[in-house]
Amino acid sequence: THTMALRFEVLGRFNRARAARLTLPHFLCETPLFMPVGTQGTIKGLTTHQLEEIGCQIILGNTYHLALRPTSELIDDLGGLHKFMNWPRALLTDSGGFQMVSLLHLADITEEGVTFQSPVDGKPMLLTPEESIQIQNRIGADIIMALDDVVKTTITGPRIEEAMYRTLRWIDRCIAAHKRPKEQNLFGIVQGGLDPVLRDICVQGLVERNLPGYAIGGLAGGEDKDSFWRVVAQCTASLPESKPRYVMGVGYPLDIVVCSALGADMYDCVYPTRTARFGTALVPEGVLKLKHQSMADDTRPIDSTCECMVCKNYTRAYLHCLVTKDAMGSQLLSYHNLYYMLQLSRNLHSSIIEGTFPNFVCDFLKKMFPEGDVPEWVCNAMEVAGIDISSCSTPLNSKLNIHTSSG
Amino acid sequence: MPPAEQRDNIIININEAAAQTQFQNMKFAVKTWCKSGRARVGLLQLKCTSLVQGATSPEIEIETPALLLTTRKGLPAFIPPDHLSFLPSPDSRLLQFSPMHFMEGPNSKTISDIGGVHQLLGLQGYGFVAVPRDSILSLPECSSSNKNGASFETPSGRFLVKPLEYMKMISSMKPDLWVSLADEVSASVTVKRNKASVDRTITWLDHCISLKPRDGALFGSVVGGCSVEERQRCAHEVAKRNVSGYYIGGFGLGDSIDERSTFLHAVTDVLPKEKPRQVCGLGLPEEVLQGVAAGIDLFDSTYIYHLTLEGFALIFPLNDKCKQYESDTQLCSMASDYTKINLKATVYRKDASRIVEGCECYTCQNHTKAYINHLLNVHEMLAQILLEIHNTHHYFSFFRLIREAITEGKFEEFRQKFIERRREHLLAPSLGACELQTSVR
Ligand SMILES: [Zn+2]
Ligand SMILES: [Zn+2]
Numbered sequence: 001t002h003t004m005a006l007r008f009e010v011l012g013r014f015n016r017a018r019a020a021r022l023t024l025p026h027f028l029c030e031t032p033l034f035m036p037v038g039t040q041g042t043i044k045g046l047t048t049h050q051l052e053e054i055g056c057q058i059i060l061g062n063t064y065h066l067a068l069r070p071t072s073e074l075i076d077d078l079g080g081l082h083k084f085m086n087w088p089r090a091l092l093t094d095s096g097g098f099q100m101v102s103l104l105h106l107a108d109i110t111e112e113g114v115t116f117q118s119p120v121d122g123k124p125m126l127l128t129p130e131e132s133i134q135i136q137n138r139i140g141a142d143i144i145m146a147l148d149d150v151v152k153t154t155i156t157g158p159r160i161e162e163a164m165y166r167t168l169r170w171i172d173r174c175i176a177a178h179k180r181p182k183e184q185n186l187f188g189i190v191q192g193g194l195d196p197v198l199r200d201i202c203v204q205g206l207v208e209r210n211l212p213g214y215a216i217g218g219l220a221g222g223e224d225k226d227s228f229w230r231v232v233a234q235c236t237a238s239l240p241e242s243k244p245r246y247v248m249g250v251g252y253p254l255d256i257v258v259c260s261a262l263g264a265d266m267y268d269c270v271y272p273t274r275t276a277r278f279g280t281a282l283v284p285e286g287v288l289k290l291k292h293q294s295m296a297d298d299t300r301p302i303d304s305t306c307e308c309m310v311c312k313n314y315t316r317a318y319l320h321c322l323v324t325k326d327a328m329g330s331q332l333l334s335y336h337n338l339y340y341m342l343q344l345s346r347n348l349h350s351s352i353i354e355g356t357f358p359n360f361v362c363d364f365l366k367k368m369f370p371e372g373d374v375p376e377w378v379c380n381a382m383e384v385a386g387i388d389i390s391s392c393s394t395p396l397n398s399k400l401n402i403h404t405s406s407g
Numbered sequence: 408m409p410p411a412e413q414r415d416n417i418i419i420n421i422n423e424a425a426a427q428t429q430f431q432n433m434k435f436a437v438k439t440w441c442k443s444g445r446a447r448v449g450l451l452q453l454k455c456t457s458l459v460q461g462a463t464s465p466e467i468e469i470e471t472p473a474l475l476l477t478t479r480k481g482l483p484a485f486i487p488p489d490h491l492s493f494l495p496s497p498d499s500r501l502l503q504f505s506p507m508h509f510m511e512g513p514n515s516k517t518i519s520d521i522g523g524v525h526q527l528l529g530l531q532g533y534g535f536v537a538v539p540r541d542s543i544l545s546l547p548e549c550s551s552s553n554k555n556g557a558s559f560e561t562p563s564g565r566f567l568v569k570p571l572e573y574m575k576m577i578s579s580m581k582p583d584l585w586v587s588l589a590d591e592v593s594a595s596v597t598v599k600r601n602k603a604s605v606d607r608t609i610t611w612l613d614h615c616i617s618l619k620p621r622d623g624a625l626f627g628s629v630v631g632g633c634s635v636e637e638r639q640r641c642a643h644e645v646a647k648r649n650v651s652g653y654y655i656g657g658f659g660l661g662d663s664i665d666e667r668s669t670f671l672h673a674v675t676d677v678l679p680k681e682k683p684r685q686v687c688g689l690g691l692p693e694e695v696l697q698g699v700a701a702g703i704d705l706f707d708s709t710y711i712y713h714l715t716l717e718g719f720a721l722i723f724p725l726n727d728k729c730k731q732y733e734s735d736t737q738l739c740s741m742a743s744d745y746t747k748i749n750l751k752a753t754v755y756r757k758d759a760s761r762i763v764e765g766c767e768c769y770t771c772q773n774h775t776k777a778y779i780n781h782l783l784n785v786h787e788m789l790a791q792i793l794l795e796i797h798n799t800h801h802y803f804s805f806f807r808l809i810r811e812a813i814t815e816g817k818f819e820e821f822r823q824k825f826i827e828r829r830r831e832h833l834l835a836p837s838l839g840a841c842e843l844q845t846s847v848r
Contacts, residue, residue: 040781040782040785040787041778041781041782042782042787042789044787044788044789045788045789045792046487046789047487047490047769047773047789047792047793048773049490049769049773050487050489050490053489065785069781069784069785070756070777070780070781070784074756074757074777077757078757078759078775078777079759084775084777084778084781085778086773086774086778296512296513296514296517297513297514297516297517299517299520299521309488309489312529313488313528313529314528314529315513315521315527317512317513317517317521318480318513318521318527318528320512320513321480321509321511321512321513322480325562326479326480326484327484327485327788327791328479328480328482328483328484328485328487330788331485331487331788331792332487335487
């Protein structure tokens with residue numbers, strides 16, 4: 001068995017859903033939890049004081065960006081990322097591989113690692129599993145991610161299988177290279193595309209390595225929602241109960257509610273802050289586009305049920321004149337959107353503990369789908385999760401009829 | 408201090424009651440005069456006009472000369488509203504905004520429905536000063552102004568604003584202080600155009616007075632460009648009117664700093680001594696000192712905004728006014744001019760120290776130069792947030808030093824030392840290239 005720098009205690013369950021206390025070296029977190037993305041050592045437009053204020057427990061940093069600037073060596077010299085950005089709570093870094101594949105068209109994956117053209121001087125460079133871990137050891141986050149062979153979920157054929165087996169071979173290289181297992185937790189990433197057999201082989205392979213936690217990778221990449229939840233459901237069912245499960249790159253509030261019902265614990269997504277910069281606010285009903293002309297004279301807050309600093313003080317009319325024009329517009333909207341995601345996490349946690357999780361899910365779905373038109377994939381996932389949503393959803397049959405008649 | 412110098416700096420303490428003018432929501436009293444000049448320390452008290460469900464907002468008491476926080480649409484450009492309370496108080500309690508920032512909305516009715524600027528901006532315990540012109544987003548466009556109204560160049564276009572429309576805005580926004588609409592002209596206009604601007608400004612002031620809302624203290628605008636006669640004519644006329652204070656406009660529009668004292672003195676010598684005076688367009692430390700020396704009480708902070716945008720942090724020493732600063736000559740030559748440093752400079756890449764050791768601002772309490780250098784390099788907005796916080800905090804301290812110097816009777820000495828030191832550094836041959844290229848001196 002490996003040394004672990006975390007403790008994961010399940011405090012409450014509702015069928016597959018669980019609420020846990022995740023003790024990391026820098027912070028005691030409560031799951032389900034949402035991790036805001038702080039790509040370059042900052043969450044765009046928010047101070048660390050504000051992040052603590054809204055209850056942010058853990059921030060995700062992008063290894064690829066940090067390795068470019070200010071470089072992992074400099075972060076190490078200055079005492080690690082926690083100290084560098086003055087964030088006393090938990091941090092997670094990704095492996096850097098996904099960023100390369102998604103940002104650089106010229107990235108190429110071989111058995112040795114990910115080769116890519118340096119964005120600085122154009123020279124070919126290689127990121128090996130060993131190097132990814134070495135960089136992440138220098139950055140010093142509470143959770144570090146194994147380098148995986150990332151393929152688009154929409155791809156089919158032998159490439160998926162190759163990537164899955166390579167991810168398993170690379171995990172051993174990552175484990176061997178990991179120099180700070182007492183301070184940093186290495187999470188393995190389940191790959192295998194949409195193929196249940198491959199996903200299963202990968203889960204078993206990773207579980208054998210007894211890692212501190214596991215991530216479900218390769219999702220949120222444009223696959224259909226039905227495939228998405230089925231992969232999550234399959235992986236959460238076979239991953240160990242006593243270890244945290246992180247669904248990478250997810251997601252929208254609805255995705256997080258569904259995945260939590262299926263037994264996932266951790267999420268990350270740039271959506272709340274990115275959409276804020278375009279003037280969109282997250283609300284229980286879905287989204288509110290503050291740029292819309294109808295907001296110009298609207299004297300209500302973004303969300304009258306939200307208790308955040310922005311909703312307590314500002315009207316839609318005022319935010320309408322700020323968004324997409326002034327820095328303050330994206331600052332205030334990012335603040336609200338992250339507060340919304342973190343409040344959603346807290347509500348998931350407490351409702352699971354209090355045994356009111358199905359009520360919470362139904363209330364959530366009722367607000368988002370007041371007509372009862374809950375998407376079919378959500379209904380199917382909730383059935384597997386054992387959550388009765390009949391009180392807020394039109395029965396499946398009549399929905400199919402509506403679908404046929406309108407289609 | 409040599410006795411001769413002490414004699415030059417005799418302080419005259421005016422009987423407060425005699426010098427005090429009281430208005431409905433604003434009180435001002437000069438506490439200390441500097442004998443050698445016109446500089447004075449005063450106390451500005453505001454009773455917030457906004458009442459939140461019956462509860463009276465606390466009174467704001469600010470010592471002058473004071474810095475008003477410059478805003479975009481009522482909030483600082485970058486400092487989040489929940490961080491305003493971390494700035495020195497009560498120094499940070501006065502914010503300046505331009506009604507022209509709201510030309511594209513929210514409209515007057517909506518702002519009125521919300522309850523005015525205090526409610527709109529969620530800042531009930533703060534004082535708001537409405538000034539048509541600022542030096543960032545709302546610039547007077549004198550070639551388009553006419554007898555009907557003043558023209559302003561804004562990011563959403565050029566607007567001609569008539570006194571009636573302006574008063575409608577003021578009535579809906581309910582600021583604590585507001586400045587009458589002025590026809591501010593650039594230094595290069597003809598004698599005739601300059602004369603017309605004074606005539607219009609007086610006419611519009613009368614118009615504003617006739618439409619004056621019940622609450623909110625009015626500052627009458629004084630213009631007159633680069634003509635002592637016109638400046639004095641305008642000041643005489645405005646002084647006759649029933650106003651709570653004065654706004655001296657027309658600076659920072661192509662005039663030279665060397666001639667400015669003449670025009671400032673021409674105005675302040677005419678204006679009643681017991682009322683507050685505000686100015687727009689004087690931002691650099693030298694300009695502020697020049698304004699204080701002429702008897703100006705309130706300044707805007709556009710200087711902070713420009714510094715922040717270009718990655719500068721103010722660093723001049725605050726504990727001992729005359730202390731020799733900065734032993735590290737290399738640092739000085741590369742990125743410093745005694746008053747500020749450029750955090751974009753590579754010397755700060757690994758610098759784990761604070762912008763100013765011992766500074767009590769949020770930025771210095773929490774972050775290093777290396778971190779801000781990184782944020783600037785990767786174009787992250789937090790850089791501007793942190794810099795605006797520090798720079799504002801630091802500039803408040805500069806104003807505190809000025810007040811202390813006046814109170815102690817050492818203002819002229821302080822001013823000269825400060826200017827000499829900065830000039831030495833600005834003219835140093837080893838000055839870094841990054842400093843020379845920038846528009847901010
Ligand atoms: Zn909110
Ligand atoms: Zn500071």
